[in-house]
Amino acid sequence: MKCGLEIHVQLETDSKLFCDCHTNYQDAPANTNICHVCLNQPGAKPFPTNENALEGALKIAMMLDCKIADDVTYFMRKHYNYPDLPSGYQRTSVPIGYEGDLNGVRIREVHMEEDPGQYKPDLGIVDFNRSGIPLIEIVTEPDMKSPEEARAFLRELIRVLEYSGDARGEGTMRADVNISLEGGKRVEIKNINSIKGAYKALKFEMVRQKNLLKRGVEITQETRAFLEAQMITVSMRLKEGAEDYRFIPDPDLPPMQAKEEQVEGIREKMPEPPHIKVKRFMEQYNIAEEPAKVLTSELELADTFEEVVKSVDPQFAALWMRDELKRVLYYNKISFDESGITPQQVIELLKMVQKKEVTTKVGQRIIENMPNSSKSPKEIAEKMGLIGIVNEDEVIQAAQKVIDENPEAVADYHEGKSAALNFLVGQVMRFTRGKAEPGRTVEFLKEML
């Protein structure tokens, strides 16, 4: 199979694309972030195009390795009749970037659009708060060969968008996917709102089409809608009914031209895209692909890693940040950025572990207490009484106590149950608050038993 995607995501700006209204449409009561321009009242003309939206779109196009149109670009009017469209047309730009690439999937083009309002038939209203919010649309070539590849691409794309800092992410995503199987025509699926949805729609469609082909039924070109609740697709219209949008250049908006200095300025400031960063991390720091991917899953995390490895062994840091730090973030359901953990905190902790000032176990306890703490790892350790490695006398004392108090486990050990030794080691660690070296503890216990 071959699959291509058209993905819309909102650009992150304070004001709308062609007026000064705020973009916090989800928080605002219905129809409060509106004006005559985004309502397209009779006579209203668009204000000049929001520069931040334009720069964000250019940046994303460049991060997707697109060529930037050096000719003039302009907005077209795409006419269609729907309650959420106050002017009867949607403004959509010609491509501002084209011929890009993301992990081997070719990007056909990147362009800008304005979001329509939201028709809410259940409430009997149209809410125009969303009308005029800038969107970016990314169109790929049909380069994905399975639902899994499409899902991987979308995940990576969302990561690029997050890196850019100029897009709102998966929550605002709307996608159309097209799929064609060997021996069948191209089918387009609309109405997809998440990566999972795209995956499920493709899976469903692949099975449906395969079954038809098996039965010798021809697959005709058509547009289908994805029903999220049921995870199925249903036919919307056949090719004959294709809409004619009567595209014309918008006469109210003069052509735009991205200036070379502007493009270069954005290129200098733009973050390195995550898929490029993965490759660089692998080469520069000699770490495997998997930890490199984890470390670049978030721009702030990747930046912190690069700060940390200035003074800590990269492979050691990679291991710790991938396993322990990510575990803590995952447990707390927060991003690294939200955790407030600083590079200095990470550096100090890793140095303490490396110099064996604390055990790995204690290190784990410390890192668990690092999110949203302004204390240094040392302060955390001190406060919890975790600092220092206990002397061997104390370990021996603790071991004796454990042996005395757990005759059953001792008996089990002598019967050859290895789990019993682990249990006893754990008890020693508990008495020493994790400060005993696990290796030495095992040796002592074995001797004493």
Next chain:
Amino acid sequence: MNLLEKSKAIRNQEITALDSLEKFNQVIASKNSNINAFVQIDHETALKKANEIDARIKNGEKVGKLAGMIIGIKSNINVKDFTISAASKTLENYMGSYDATVIQRIKEEDGIIIGMTNMDEFAAGSSTETSFHGPTNNPAAPGHIPGGSSGGSAAAIAAQMCDITLGSDTGGSIRNPASHCGVMGFKPTYGAVSRQGLLDLSMSLDQIGPLAADTSGIAMMLDTIAGNDPKECTSIDWKVPNFTALLDENPEEALNGMKVGVVKQFQEVTDDHIVNIIEDSIDKMGEMGAEVVELSFDYVDLCLPTYYLINYVEFFSATRKYDGRKYGHQIEEVCGDEVLRRIHMGSYISQQEFSGKYYKKALQARSLIRKEINKLLNGVDIIAGPTVPKLPHKLGETLEPMEMYAYDVLTVIANLAGIPASSMKAGEVKGIPVGLQFQAKPLDDAKIVQAMAALEKAA
């Protein structure tokens, strides 16, 4: 007393804004039912404003450029709390929800808006007969059409119902009725006056401009409304001349040394009686020191088709918002024949399969016309000629669409080229006014105002 003198008299408390308003109110009361120039009047607000201005003048407070001037506005320009119907049933319930940029500026300069004037439905016409509010009569030639589409704005001036009106001009809609009603009308350079708040007919051609009984009224209004609007993308950032200052000293000398072009093809398509009168005016300009040169423009036949193709497509696009959901009526269900014809034509030729054949060709033709006109204008200061090639027909007479479109052949050029143009009364044929049109290079609006003032002085 011209309008500038009148405004000074109001400032000097020789007359009051209130007196002026009351006089106009009487005229409106006695004549508007017959002329139908105004479709909505707001006496009360105007009265309040007039009293306020008089009080401020009395107290020695500063007042704006248009202090005490009584203004009428074409019904396709947004004024808060007036019905902005564009003379269509489609918008019979649409109240202006915001002030157009030109209206904001008029209010800031203390102009008194008295009401909304009649027009062709959505400005798609040249006779003001297609209005949902009924036709407007021509005060200068009763029983004839006043021209259009800003027929109400021209008739209001001709009938002395107010000082200055605003119209909009897409293919002649200010100059055509100015010509038929014997008043001054001015279409500024495209982008010289903000379109923010003007209902669309054809966005790349539409321009707001003033009508008045004399050049000083035109100049005062241009001083008020011209200038960059950062909130309108086609608005030009230009150094606006002081138009009224141009009229201060010996305006008649402006023609001395001015190079005036006369395009022979413009005369050829024009009624001979009209040509005679226009030639008299041009001779007069020669006597006043102008150097008259003959020019040739081979693309007259290309202008009307180009103009209408662009107009159809842009109008189709502009009317998609009148889908019946927000303003009460779906346009196709309630509009008149001409508006419907333009929507259907626009819908047809903007289809994917035809747009290359018609619309894109029209845009190419337009570039050619623009280039050729600018070439002509390079050698002269202004081009002078007839505004309309024929006299207005009688009210009630029915014309074929092509006959109606023929009124526009000499005025659409300025819109296609984006250049400034005006019309002023040159004389009369059988008691019917005939207009003299001036055209100039983009942003040479001042040259036209100077030529108008000079010729006006000589009359």
